[in-house]
Amino acid sequence: MIGQLKYVPLRAEYLDQVLEIERVSFPTPWSKQSFLSELHDNSMAYYIVCMLDEKVIGYGGMWIILDEAHITNVAVHPEHRGKRIGQGIIFYLISKALSLGVCRMTLEVRPSNLSAIKLYQRMGFQAAGRRKGYYTDTKEDAIIMWKTLICDNIIRDFSEKEGMECPDTKMKSN
Numbered sequence: 001m002i003g004q005l006k007y008v009p010l011r012a013e014y015l016d017q018v019l020e021i022e023r024v025s026f027p028t029p030w031s032k033q034s035f036l037s038e039l040h041d042n043s044m045a046y047y048i049v050c051m052l053d054e055k056v057i058g059y060g061g062m063w064i065i066l067d068e069a070h071i072t073n074v075a076v077h078p079e080h081r082g083k084r085i086g087q088g089i090i091f092y093l094i095s096k097a098l099s100l101g102v103c104r105m106t107l108e109v110r111p112s113n114l115s116a117i118k119l120y121q122r123m124g125f126q127a128a129g130r131r132k133g134y135y136t137d138t139k140e141d142a143i144i145m146w147k148t149l150i151c152d153n154i155i156r157d158f159s160e161k162e163g164m165e166c167p168d169t170k171m172k173s174n
């Protein structure tokens with residue numbers, strides 16, 4: 001990929017670009033108001049964007065509740081999918097969670113969403129159950145995935161291999 005790639009915390013000025021990606025990525029996209037209240041009113045929420053030069057090409061976020069993190073959304077602009085941007089976003093979320101002492105991370109994914117499932121499995125998430133009819137828009141079940149962060153060799157090996165380092169966090173070495 002040509003250009004400068006960086007992962008930075010979400011700011012209100014990026015929201016229009018985030019909403020554009022949200023709209024083409026999900027059957028029931030979040031509204032601007034939902035993102036604004038995540039940014040300003042939810043102290044448990046942490047969101048990042050991936051920027052190529054000065055353009056937002058992906059984003060992701062999570063809620064951190066005590067020692068658990070719940071990934072709320074991850075999306076990459078269709079033009080940039082399959083280039084490991086999603087992997088970078090998850091990597092940064094995991095690194096942030098680790099730096100805050102989080103022990104476990106969870107997320108829900110549609111069984112039909114094979115790209116996302118592949119990505120999460122690659123990052124060490126494992127299916128641990130199903131929520132029947134979780135997605136009210138399509139009535140699909142959700143696969144619930146979990147990842148334990150203690151002794152996280154996957155993320156340590158990955159960060160060494162990719163030469164990636166979080167700007168505002170320090171990796172915990174177990």
Ligand SMILES: CC(C)(COP(=O)(O)OP(=O)(O)OC[C@H]1O[C@@H](n2cnc3c(N)ncnc32)[C@H](O)[C@@H]1OP(=O)(O)O)[C@@H](O)C(=O)NCCC(=O)NCCS
Nearest residue numbers: 025074075076081082083084085086087109115116118119
């Ligand atoms: C899921 C998503 C975030 C992945 O982002 P990404 O940057 O493409 O992720 P990666 O490149 O790290 O990995 C994508 C995986 O999907 C696979 N894939 C399958 N079809 C693909 C396609 N049309 N384009 C790109 N990747 C595809 C890739 O091969 C890759 O797996 P592999 O390299 O292990 O074979 C992205 O597809 C997306 O935004 N989807 C819509 C929103 C969404 O479903 N979010 C997740 C909600 S749970």
